[in-house]
Amino acid sequence: MAEKQIKVGLVGFGTVGSGVAKLITEEADSIAAKTGLRLELARVVDIDTQSARPVKLPDGILTDDLNKLLDDDTIQIGVELVGGTDAAKEIQLKMLQTGKDVVTANKALLAEYGNELYQAAQQNGRCIAFEASCAGGLPIISGIRTGLSANEIRAMYGIVNGTCNYILSNMTSKDEEFADALAAAQQKGYAEADPALDINGDDSAHKLAILASIAFGYEITLDDIFVEGIKAISKDDIHYGGEMGYVLKLLAIGQKDKNNRVSLRVHPSFIARDNSLARVDGSFNAITIFGSAVGQVMYYGRGAGMMPTASAVVADIIDVALGNSATTFRHLHLKPRNETAPLIDKIGNLISRFYIRVMCKDQPGVLAQIAKILGDHQISISGTLQHEGAGPENTVPVVIATHLTQQKNISAAIKQIKTLDVIGGEPVCIRIVDIPEDKD
Amino acid sequence: MAEKQIKVGLVGFGTVGSGVAKLITEEADSIAAKTGLRLELARVVDIDTQSARPVKLPDGILTDDLNKLLDDDTIQIGVELVGGTDAAKEIQLKMLQTGKDVVTANKALLAEYGNELYQAAQQNGRCIAFEASCAGGLPIISGIRTGLSANEIRAMYGIVNGTCNYILSNMTSKDEEFADALAAAQQKGYAEADPALDINGDDSAHKLAILASIAFGYEITLDDIFVEGIKAISKDDIHYGGEMGYVLKLLAIGQKDKNNRVSLRVHPSFIARDNSLARVDGSFNAITIFGSAVGQVMYYGRGAGMMPTASAVVADIIDVALGNSATTFRHLHLKPRNETAPLIDKIGNLISRFYIRVMCKDQPGVLAQIAKILGDHQISISGTLQHEGAGPENTVPVVIATHLTQQKNISAAIKQIKTLDVIGGEPVCIRIVDIPEDKD
Numbered sequence: 001m002a003e004k005q006i007k008v009g010l011v012g013f014g015t016v017g018s019g020v021a022k023l024i025t026e027e028a029d030s031i032a033a034k035t036g037l038r039l040e041l042a043r044v045v046d047i048d049t050q051s052a053r054p055v056k057l058p059d060g061i062l063t064d065d066l067n068k069l070l071d072d073d074t075i076q077i078g079v080e081l082v083g084g085t086d087a088a089k090e091i092q093l094k095m096l097q098t099g100k101d102v103v104t105a106n107k108a109l110l111a112e113y114g115n116e117l118y119q120a121a122q123q124n125g126r127c128i129a130f131e132a133s134c135a136g137g138l139p140i141i142s143g144i145r146t147g148l149s150a151n152e153i154r155a156m157y158g159i160v161n162g163t164c165n166y167i168l169s170n171m172t173s174k175d176e177e178f179a180d181a182l183a184a185a186q187q188k189g190y191a192e193a194d195p196a197l198d199i200n201g202d203d204s205a206h207k208l209a210i211l212a213s214i215a216f217g218y219e220i221t222l223d224d225i226f227v228e229g230i231k232a233i234s235k236d237d238i239h240y241g242g243e244m245g246y247v248l249k250l251l252a253i254g255q256k257d258k259n260n261r262v263s264l265r266v267h268p269s270f271i272a273r274d275n276s277l278a279r280v281d282g283s284f285n286a287i288t289i290f291g292s293a294v295g296q297v298m299y300y301g302r303g304a305g306m307m308p309t310a311s312a313v314v315a316d317i318i319d320v321a322l323g324n325s326a327t328t329f330r331h332l333h334l335k336p337r338n339e340t341a342p343l344i345d346k347i348g349n350l351i352s353r354f355y356i357r358v359m360c361k362d363q364p365g366v367l368a369q370i371a372k373i374l375g376d377h378q379i380s381i382s383g384t385l386q387h388e389g390a391g392p393e394n395t396v397p398v399v400i401a402t403h404l405t406q407q408k409n410i411s412a413a414i415k416q417i418k419t420l421d422v423i424g425g426e427p428v429c430i431r432i433v434d435i436p437e438d439k440d
Numbered sequence: 441m442a443e444k445q446i447k448v449g450l451v452g453f454g455t456v457g458s459g460v461a462k463l464i465t466e467e468a469d470s471i472a473a474k475t476g477l478r479l480e481l482a483r484v485v486d487i488d489t490q491s492a493r494p495v496k497l498p499d500g501i502l503t504d505d506l507n508k509l510l511d512d513d514t515i516q517i518g519v520e521l522v523g524g525t526d527a528a529k530e531i532q533l534k535m536l537q538t539g540k541d542v543v544t545a546n547k548a549l550l551a552e553y554g555n556e557l558y559q560a561a562q563q564n565g566r567c568i569a570f571e572a573s574c575a576g577g578l579p580i581i582s583g584i585r586t587g588l589s590a591n592e593i594r595a596m597y598g599i600v601n602g603t604c605n606y607i608l609s610n611m612t613s614k615d616e617e618f619a620d621a622l623a624a625a626q627q628k629g630y631a632e633a634d635p636a637l638d639i640n641g642d643d644s645a646h647k648l649a650i651l652a653s654i655a656f657g658y659e660i661t662l663d664d665i666f667v668e669g670i671k672a673i674s675k676d677d678i679h680y681g682g683e684m685g686y687v688l689k690l691l692a693i694g695q696k697d698k699n700n701r702v703s704l705r706v707h708p709s710f711i712a713r714d715n716s717l718a719r720v721d722g723s724f725n726a727i728t729i730f731g732s733a734v735g736q737v738m739y740y741g742r743g744a745g746m747m748p749t750a751s752a753v754v755a756d757i758i759d760v761a762l763g764n765s766a767t768t769f770r771h772l773h774l775k776p777r778n779e780t781a782p783l784i785d786k787i788g789n790l791i792s793r794f795y796i797r798v799m800c801k802d803q804p805g806v807l808a809q810i811a812k813i814l815g816d817h818q819i820s821i822s823g824t825l826q827h828e829g830a831g832p833e834n835t836v837p838v839v840i841a842t843h844l845t846q847q848k849n850i851s852a853a854i855k856q857i858k859t860l861d862v863i864g865g866e867p868v869c870i871r872i873v874d875i876p877e878d879k880d
Contacts, residue, residue, distance in 0.1 A: 027590060027592070036773075137737060146759060147579025149471070276719065282880035291751065298740040311731065333474065438742065
């Protein structure tokens, strides 16, 4: 069969961009053998045209002039790997307007402006493919849209930020404090110099917005997602939670109830030690999905890095070139915002179990006072832990795990506990997430 | 957007067939909303038209006459869920000849006659979609063909037979002997009344043949695969292996070396306790794949059962109806048999570590004799285990783990060990498989 020539233009020649250039140039033969497509990197655009990169480009294709890509009608596919939202949005819109399909790994952009971009693509008769935007090398988006297309997705639980998972794993296994684990992650290249987007949970929220919109079929906005990062996590709580049988992970959680109400949240979560997500260590990602027919499915692999993310970008380029992405994209029908908005659950309504730690003065009656406040708020205790030995200012940690209760009850109870004069410092409150596991 | 009507004909109204009928009839609205496709079950064919099934079909569509399906030109997609090879092959060929695309879960048929059927499909301008043939609900085939299309697949390690995994899990966790664990699996419905295909390893080999052909791009035949089942496994060996840090799994393994030589095998395998596949329990399936760009990816979920398998069948129906399967199928280029055959490695060349147990008379010098034979065959010992206490006829188990060596060296050494007069019974030999794990 004759090979079909596909010209690709790439904007953003950083880490992932270099990986994409490497795959397209070095694997062209094997991709052609497998797919019948001869990929050609026709243009690479970056403001930095001087720095050395770990790939040799064909002569003359690197430029700092975006128009050289846009004006080239032989380029069918534009890959946007600039990141960020402002310039990247302009670039994607211009690519669509000049008749190019778009492939991107830009989760922040899609989370914030996805609906606008999808519409622009549909108006221009083009498609946007974004497998690489969530969980790097894991084919989770095609998994949801193709593999699980006969299912109603009921819930998803994901470890989708490798930086946070690396930090929490080290805090757990090496008994490190947050600041030390973050520094180690930065030194290893797993965390950016400015790690805010990761450790605040925003990066996980971006990915959840994208995944939840395609899984539930809703127009999701970032405001729909409750977000709490990992900055305030202490190794002591990881340790105490561990004694109670839990492992701490930053989870992105999306759930749809029987009335089609959706709850979306990113927060530190204690999960049972024997849950499969508890064993996902270091910079790895994993996502567990519950489908109405398939039951539990888990994807596990590298969620970031040059080649894993490039693998997803090039898979999208191939899928676009084969015409499959266009078909799938044409059928991306999200329930519009006015219908979706009333179906988004507020975090106050969340029913969860909770881990609470309060530093208490070591004197009689303290536990009774706390227990009374919890009882007054209809919060039932499932376990407690109190070690001997002193904390700061002669306090001891009192750790309590609760049964299911509403978030707003906990918030009200904690507010009242803070007024007790036997308390030292801020109470810690971490959600315990009971992820169901299919069993025989 | 107007809905596109897709008429589906189903042959084989057993467990999975009932699940497919259920999904198509009960989820038609949600599938239409997501994909723009209105699936209609137009015809169901089964020799048994009387037994009750857990789904209500539209009136008049159930028949025992295959021609009613074949002759109906409005039926675009034929689903073959008869199983077995003879009748099923005829049915698929007739479907293709009458202009229908084929969706199937029939791994035995594809493993044995896949190349012939693929050719027939291509000659008729039709496609065959077979996601459901391997690992039920796990979208592993689309994962390899689409998600990992930019990768050279280097290796795959799969737990792809839920029956065997259920049996081995119970032998491990409940200290049951094989016969008892098999009986329990049969009682729970996880094993057939005739479990031969599962416990002999043949079912796993069927799936490996399909997965390896698409992953490596070779025309694979069943004869290329070395197969050893789990019938001879004793709980004692699971126990001793466990003491050495290993868990026993029936693995389907495909590896491609730097010279493009492929080795394919299904056999009981001791794997490290902390490997992610070691934690896959009960009837679940999991497949770890190593891609050149993506690194390690694992899929985990239900590999069988009515609704998980039906989920994969209906996903294929949707993919065929959207036209995506045709595109992917057109590009299924397998290296033809005459080029593939010389690239298949024989099991004798396998380099592996081995677990060996020999029942020895409890007398001086026995271990020395065995160790000498191993040394004479250039086999280096990595660990030994010998417990006090008597086996049958005053023997004790001597357990040895080896370093890497060739299969043929082990076979020769075992042959010689069997001639020792201090030996009771047949020596046990189980491969130790060191699955690499990507780490930070």
